[in-house]
Amino acid sequence: MANGIKDKVVILGMGCAKFGERWDMSGEDLMVEAYQEALQDAGIETKDIDAAWLASAFEQINVGKSALPMSTALRLQNIPITRVENFCASGTDAFRGAVYAVASGACDIALAVGVEKLKDSGYGGLPPNPQGALWFESGPNSSAPANFAQIAAGYRAKYGIDADTLKRALAHVSVKSHANGAKNPKAHLQKVVTEEQVLKAPMIANPLGLFDCCGVSDGAAVAIVTTPEIARRLGKTDLIAVKALQLAGSNGFEASSTGWDLSYFLTTRAAATRAYAEAGISKPRDELSMIEVHDCFSITELVTMEDLFISSDGGAVRDIMDGFYDADGKIPCQIDGGLKCFGHPIGASGIRMIYEMYLQLQGRAGDRQLANPTLGLTHNLGGSPYLNVAAISIIGPLGR
Amino acid sequence: MIGISAYGGYIPRMRMQRAEIAKANAWLNPSLRGQAKGERSLANWDEDCVTMAVEAARDCLAGLGGAEVDGLYFASTSMPFADRLNAGIVAGALSLSEQIAAFDLGSCQRVGLSALSAALTAVEAGRQKTALVASAERRTGPAGSVAEISRGDAAAALVVSRDRVIAEYLGSVVQTVDFVDHYRAAGADFDYDWEERWVREEGYLKIVPPVLKRLLVEQGVSAEEVSHFIFPSPGNTAAALAKTLKINPEAVTDNLQARCGDSGPVHPLLMLSHVLETAQPGQLILVAAFGQGCEAMLLRVTEEVANFRPQRGVSGYLEQGVEESQYMKLLVFNRLVPYDKGMRAEFDRKAIISLMHRKRDFLEGFVGGKCEACGTVQIPRTRSCVGCGAFDTQQPHAFADDLGTVMSCSSDFLAYTVDPPHTMGIVQFASGGRMIMDMTDVRSGEIEVGASVRLVFRIKDYDDQRNFRRYFWKAMPALTSSNS
Numbered sequence: 001m002a003n004g005i006k007d008k009v010v011i012l013g014m015g016c017a018k019f020g021e022r023w024d025m026s027g028e029d030l031m032v033e034a035y036q037e038a039l040q041d042a043g044i045e046t047k048d049i050d051a052a053w054l055a056s057a058f059e060q061i062n063v064g065k066s067a068l069p070m071s072t073a074l075r076l077q078n079i080p081i082t083r084v085e086n087f088c089a090s091g092t093d094a095f096r097g098a099v100y101a102v103a104s105g106a107c108d109i110a111l112a113v114g115v116e117k118l119k120d121s122g123y124g125g126l127p128p129n130p131q132g133a134l135w136f137e138s139g140p141n142s143s144a145p146a147n148f149a150q151i152a153a154g155y156r157a158k159y160g161i162d163a164d165t166l167k168r169a170l171a172h173v174s175v176k177s178h179a180n181g182a183k184n185p186k187a188h189l190q191k192v193v194t195e196e197q198v199l200k201a202p203m204i205a206n207p208l209g210l211f212d213c214c215g216v217s218d219g220a221a222v223a224i225v226t227t228p229e230i231a232r233r234l235g236k237t238d239l240i241a242v243k244a245l246q247l248a249g250s251n252g253f254e255a256s257s258t259g260w261d262l263s264y265f266l267t268t269r270a271a272a273t274r275a276y277a278e279a280g281i282s283k284p285r286d287e288l289s290m291i292e293v294h295d296c297f298s299i300t301e302l303v304t305m306e307d308l309f310i311s312s313d314g315g316a317v318r319d320i321m322d323g324f325y326d327a328d329g330k331i332p333c334q335i336d337g338g339l340k341c342f343g344h345p346i347g348a349s350g351i352r353m354i355y356e357m358y359l360q361l362q363g364r365a366g367d368r369q370l371a372n373p374t375l376g377l378t379h380n381l382g383g384s385p386y387l388n389v390a391a392i393s394i395i396g397p398l399g400r
Numbered sequence: 401m402i403g404i405s406a407y408g409g410y411i412p413r414m415r416m417q418r419a420e421i422a423k424a425n426a427w428l429n430p431s432l433r434g435q436a437k438g439e440r441s442l443a444n445w446d447e448d449c450v451t452m453a454v455e456a457a458r459d460c461l462a463g464l465g466g467a468e469v470d471g472l473y474f475a476s477t478s479m480p481f482a483d484r485l486n487a488g489i490v491a492g493a494l495s496l497s498e499q500i501a502a503f504d505l506g507s508c509q510r511v512g513l514s515a516l517s518a519a520l521t522a523v524e525a526g527r528q529k530t531a532l533v534a535s536a537e538r539r540t541g542p543a544g545s546v547a548e549i550s551r552g553d554a555a556a557a558l559v560v561s562r563d564r565v566i567a568e569y570l571g572s573v574v575q576t577v578d579f580v581d582h583y584r585a586a587g588a589d590f591d592y593d594w595e596e597r598w599v600r601e602e603g604y605l606k607i608v609p610p611v612l613k614r615l616l617v618e619q620g621v622s623a624e625e626v627s628h629f630i631f632p633s634p635g636n637t638a639a640a641l642a643k644t645l646k647i648n649p650e651a652v653t654d655n656l657q658a659r660c661g662d663s664g665p666v667h668p669l670l671m672l673s674h675v676l677e678t679a680q681p682g683q684l685i686l687v688a689a690f691g692q693g694c695e696a697m698l699l700r701v702t703e704e705v706a707n708f709r710p711q712r713g714v715s716g717y718l719e720q721g722v723e724e725s726q727y728m729k730l731l732v733f734n735r736l737v738p739y740d741k742g743m744r745a746e747f748d749r750k751a752i753i754s755l756m757h758r759k760r761d762f763l764e765g766f767v768g769g770k771c772e773a774c775g776t777v778q779i780p781r782t783r784s785c786v787g788c789g790a791f792d793t794q795q796p797h798a799f800a801d802d803l804g805t806v807m808s809c810s811s812d813f814l815a816y817t818v819d820p821p822h823t824m825g826i827v828q829f830a831s832g833g834r835m836i837m838d839m840t841d842v843r844s845g846e847i848e849v850g851a852s853v854r855l856v857f858r859i860k861d862y863d864d865q866r867n868f869r870r871y872f873w874k875a876m877p878a879l880t881s882s883n884s
Binding site: 121122123125128133134136137138139140141142143145146149150151152153154156157202203204205206207208251252253255256257258261262384386 | 742743744747751752755756759762763776778779780782786787807808809810811812813814815816817821822824825826828832833834835836837838849850860861870872
């Protein structure tokens with residue numbers, strides 16, 4: 001591997017809009033909300049930004065194509081702008097663009113913005129999202145929950161787990177995230193739920209019920225990145241650095257060949273392997289302090305615990321039931337509520353995850369602050385279990 | 401010798417209970433109680449005469465494949481397209497050669513038998529060697545009507561050739577007279593029927609007997625020699641005709657009214673296909689169809705009959721029926737009532753016709769690829785192999801007749817479908833490769849990981865804005881048949 005991104009780029013400032021049903025706000029307004037916080041946090045002005053990346057996935061009811069909605073809403077000063085669209089992994093990918101620009105030396109300060117306005121559709125859930133002309137003519141008529149439910153079937157078959165046991169573990173995933181979200185003023189859903197409520201909720205796509213599905217939210221999140229030297233020059237101390245930043249995309253193997261058994265995410269494993277090597281992590285279960293993963297559905301989170309090599313293969317159910325990933329567990333997962341409760345404005349989610357890690361590492365996470373976290377991992381997944389982009393970032397104090 | 405060398409049929413899985421139809425409409429038409437016995441077949445929302453004809457043809461071509469077919473005669477009065485060769489869609493789904501002659505025939509209740517007659521004429525004249533005849537109908541009627549309760553949806557298919565003839569063609573006669581028992585104007589949704597007594601007394605009982613007599617005389621056959629008398633008609637009409645003509649009462653063939661209902665132009669061929677399953681060598685079959693006159697044909701069963709089995713056959717499909725008691729499904733599936741589809745139904749479904757053409761082997765024929773470099777079987781066929789990455793190494797590989805195994809599945813209550821919940825999942829094919837697919841004709845509990853599925857050509861969706869419908873392949877429970 002090349003020598004990697006570790007400690008080459010630091011976060012200068014971050015911002016995150018309140019996620020939720022923001023009936024009074026357009027996508028442009030939400031970008032401004034997150035951007036103002038990030039500018040203030042960074043202590044810079046718009047004129048200091050050299051290049052910017054926008055992550056946004058949907059077109060029908062959102063800010064529109066290209067990166068122009070960002071440059072217009074934020075009045076960027078005729079700088080290079082790029083729109084990134086990689087389904088739900090768009091946010092982390094935009095962050096990657098900004099980080100790589102700084103690391104290359106082409107930019108001193110770069111901006112990553114993620115935004116999605118989903119609540120202008122008139123219905124719950126995501127709008128249709130066809131994947132090209134051939135898919136439009138031949139792909140199944142399916143919703144996102146039905147796509148991810150496939151993993152539940154594959155996982156159960158592989159490990160011989162009965163439906164009730166899995167359903168109960170999935171319920172624990174959601175109960176835990178609701179408990180965390182209840183402590184987060186920016187979260188979309190801030191209510192505690194019980195296991196019984198989760199188990200009795202209406203079925204959306206078997207075996208996923210209502211509480212197994214994340215919130216469909218409006219929101220935006222922003223990151224401003226720079227080099228350690230420039231950050232220090234701007235008076236920053238206790239710098240939070242990027243330790244690893246990896247993406248992995250499917251190539252059709254899962255969807256078309258017979259080699260994949262539907263019990264794991266191939267791309268997450270590939271990205272995690274490379275990210276740990278880049279960050280110099282050999283024992284993630286011992287070394288990571290906290291994780292924010294792509295819990296679009298409870299089953300995604302459960303399987304991801306194994307794909308990140310934290311739980312053993314087939315061991316996620318036990319770890320989850322043991323509270324290993326609870327707020328007071330060994331590695332708290334979704335301490336901000338996750339996609340489940342913080343909400344999932346598609347393009348914003350990857351940056352929102354990094355935002356929480358950044359706050360936690362700086363000791364600024366309020367009621368949900370963890371004790372002395374040192375390494376945080378975010379995992380952002382776009383697409384479906386059989387065709388997707390997985391994105392992983394690891395951040396922590398510079399030089400540690 | 402020329403005649404029928406293969407036969408098959410198709411009856412949709414759902415069997416609407418007539419008692420439920422009568423009950424739902426008792427306030428409107430109490431006389432339906434008299435017909436509240438048995439069940440009628442009901443095509444799923446994603447079936448039409450094209451998809452049903454494809455199923456019947458596959459049933460008939462079992463084992464033979466379609467490679468030898470050089471003519472296709474498709475008969476129906478419910479064709480989805482008035483100007484686009486419907487037989488062309490059937491041919492594409494069957495992956496027939498593009499060198500074939502193909503015809504749509506319609507406009508009359510006897511057109512199924514006329515199609516068989518046309519195919520026999522063409523093969524007899526040497527214009528074609530192996531002609532495939534398919535007939536299918538989606539039969540609707542206004543809510544609460546006799547048509548609605550008495551009819552059924554079905555398809556039948558036959559192969560006509562000089563090889564391995566099962567039923568030798570002896571001859572036929574036809575009479576054409578503009579007798580209007582009912583009519584359906586171009587573009588109209590429903591038939592306009594005259595009273596049953598007019599149809600019976602002046603139609604069936606006056607027009608048919610001379611035609612049948614003429615055929616028997618021309619063929620030098622006495623009525624008593626007829627082993628199977630096939631004449632689709634309501635009630636005891638066929639029995640009355642048999643009595644008039646002195647055909648043995650035992651020869652009168654079951655019109656499948658109790659388990660399927662009248663499938664119109666399909667019905668003579670459906671009943672013929674059903675009869676051939678049990679017919680003995682040497683037996684004579686008299687098959688006739690009524691409609692603006694009458695057409696009648698005489699066939700003699702040969703020794704070859706023992707050597708052919710359809711994949712499931714009419715009797716196999718009769719056995720695979722499942723009772724349906726939700727009358728609303730009949731109305732919704734036949735697109736007779738506006739109902740709440742939800743906003744997800746509003747998604748624009750404008751077909752990409754140019755892509756449909758360039759990928760027609762995949763979209764219509766469900767043909768994938770097999771890599772010559774590494775042997776990986778895959779669908780769809782692409783320019784780069786999923787197994788080894790090599791470019792332009794894939795040869796066409798047919799998947800349509802593969803059985804599949806369900807790798808994963810889910811019942812989706814969110815996605816829009818006419819018949820929720822929508823089942824979809826990943827299917828692994830017997831010859832290799834896999835695909836994430838829509839599933840159809842699924843009853844609760846039938847689709848689990850490991851379940852066996854087969855592939856069927858169905859309507860993918862409707863574009864009502866542009867009066868178009870798209871077709872693609874779906875998986876359905878394999879359902880073992882007593883014939884297999």
